[in-house]
Amino acid sequence: LQEVVSEESEEESNGVNLMEFSDEILLHILSYVPCTDLVLNVRRTCRKLATLCLDKSLTHTVLLQKDYKVNKDKVKQLMRDIGKEIYQLNMAGCYWLPSSTIDHVTRCKNLVKLNLSGCHVTSLRLSKMLSTLQHLRSLAIDVNPGFDASQLSSECKATLSRVLELKQTLYTPSYGVVPCCTSLEKLLLYFEILDRSREGFMLSGQLMVGESNVPHYQNLRIFYARLAPGYVNQEVVRLYLAVLSDRTPENLHAFLISAPGSFAETGATKNLLDSMARNVRLDALQLPKAWINGSGLLQHLKFNNPFYFSFSRCTLSGGHLIQRVINGGKDLKSLTSLNLSGCVHCLAPESLFRKAEDDIDSSILESLVVSCCNLRHLNLSAAHHHSSDSIGNHLCQLLSRLKHLLSLALPVCSITDVAASVEKPPTTPNLVPQTFGRKVRIGIQTHPRTLGDQANQKIESSVFWALMGSLRFLETLEIIGSSFSSAMPRNEPAIRNSLPPCVRAQSVGDSEVAAISQLTYLQSLTLAQLPNILTGSGLVNIGLQCQHLRTLSLANLGMMGKVVYMPALTDMLKHCKCLRDLRLEQPYFCAGAQFFQALSHCSSLQRLCIVSRSGTLQSDAVMSFMANCREVIMCHMFMGESLTVCKNLQQSIVRSFQAERPALNVVIFPLLHEDLTEVIRDVPMRHLDEITLFKSRVAEEPPNLWW
Secondary structure, eight states, X not given: OHHHHHHHHHHHHTTOOGGGSOHHHHHHHHTTSOHHHHHHTGGGSOHHHHHHTTOHHHHSEEEOTXXXXXXXXXXXXXXXXXXXXXXXXXXXXXXXXXXXXXXXXXXXXXXXXXXXXXXXXXXXXXXXXXXXXXXXXXXXXEEOTTOOGGGOOHHHHHXXXXXXXXXXXXXXXXXXXXXXXXXXXXXXXXXXXXXXXXXXXXXXXXXXXGGXXXXXXXXXXXXXEEEOSSHHHHHHHHHHHHHHHHSOOTTOOEEEEEOOSOOOOOHHHHHHHHHHHHHOEEEEEEOOHHHHTTOOHHHHOEEEEEEEEEOTTOOOXXXXXXXIISTTTOOOTTOOXXXXXXXXXXXXXOSSSOOTTSBOOHHHHHHHHHHTTTOSEEEOOSSOOBOOSXXXXXXHHHHTTOTTOSEEEEEGGGSSOHHHHHHSOOOGGGGSOOOOOTTOOOOOOOOOSSOOHHHHHHHHTSHHHHHHHHOTTOOEEEEEOTTOOOSXXXXXXXXXXXXXXXXXXXXXXXXXXXHGGGOTTOOEEEEEEETBOSSOHHHHHHHHHOTTOOEEEEEEESOTXXXXXXXXXXXXXXXXXXXXXXXXXXXXXXXXXXXXXXXXXXXXXXXXXEEOTTOEEOHHHHHHHHHHOTXXXXXXXXXXXXXXXXXXXXXXXXXXXXXXXXXXXXXXXXXXXXXXXXXXXXXXXXXXXXXXXXXXXXXXSOTTSOO
């Protein structure tokens, strides 16, 4: 107390006293402090803060999902102090907390919303906890091997019967708690079941006899299912859909199924879709590509005020998109999120005789922009969207009209100026084969790290520069090569070969990257397969201007045989004070002292992932970096080092830092090792899904799908 008084006296002498601010201002400031710090630390400093820290506006909702410093004891004390005041509790992804931590949630008698995705919860613990939460209406849990619904008590089932929203992640074939939730209005299902057990046995998607209690969908308004690769996931989701095909809920307004690869349509799913076409009007739609391709489904489905469409990887043509979805260009101001990733013909009038590399029809894109003028999230990646040379009809020029965009994903070949790509021959580095050998050597002109006058003049007249200048409030940007594929896919060995970049993309390089620096509010940036990166000078501009950048993902920039942008990257990192997540994927990347010294300037960094064929690392530099950056809780490195080197470094990091960082997750492993998939399956889903695996995340799901 004496220390606080002395500090206040010092503040008064300087003319500033924080405690003289109004309660409203102080509460706003305190809202940015993690709840554990407020309750366990801040409120003990003085009487005024002791009162304010327990204000209902601060204790009503407790978010622990990315509070990586929280441990079991802190959770126990938190629940003991304010448990009765908590109405919403989010512990999603707290994989490091022991399962016994869940027992303390029973103190939160007034809970309405509870998110335990990624937490270790057994059937018995879940039963005991839910039996005391009579006001619960929203629940998110994982269903792991060993889950037994017969262990749920009658009191637990009574609570589940009142739950209106359920998010369930399945790691084993099961209905989970769905049959107990008889009042469901929103159901989100994430299927993460592997085809083989750890012992190598093939798994079956058939549910056990005791699982025969069917789900209750009569009140369902939102159905969402996301499938990881694998046939078992497809088998299990069909069982969930079987009930829907018998009787489609009258109030259903969002039906979304995200399935990679081929997910064939069956008689049951066809009956379901036919029933939906007759009985419901949708506001959100996403279907597997096989269910849409070649069918007249979209012509028969009815929409109310749609806010989300995803036709990812479908062969839907632009003509069908305009006629059947946008109703010939009618007003669709309600649409805020649109995913056309991998929809290679979506900007062409028809797909029958068209090559994927042919120019787009700008009139289709213009109709889309005019009709959907309130779009906030747009994904056009994984396709060749080549603009013609007609004036004013470039893709970038048309997209610049979408003033409300917050996130955007584009293929690299779509942002190039037509004149630059057609009239000018490729520069010398682009004539070099995209090989991976160390012996490839080439002399290139030395470029300054900042743009010169000539480069500035060139870029400021480009269509991409103008697009970036018009989207001042963009928060997420992805520029991804149309033929790019990550070296580390989900459930398969590492990819050893990659396809060459699109010819139209050959001129995209440093000047286009520099244009991104106009995005003052940019928070997340992904750049993949930009072949004409010579020095990476544009990265420095981004580091200087984009001070809100929190997530950065760079992959296969410039020549593949050499990391030409390393000096620029190290300069850039020195300015990224808010950066929390960094993912780098580049062959022959050297994770040495120079790189880690620069990375140490990123004082907010929490997660690091490096994927590099034939890449090298310096163990001492890694250890020094981990010691300097105390916020880092995830270090994933898949390199070209030997298994012995990787294991020794991983053990050293865990041994040195695990005690002070309870959430620490370290995976260091040879990228091309045959056991990589077995290692990947142990990575917490939060890290695997958000950073370790490369994918386009713009409009991946409807906005605000879950709190």
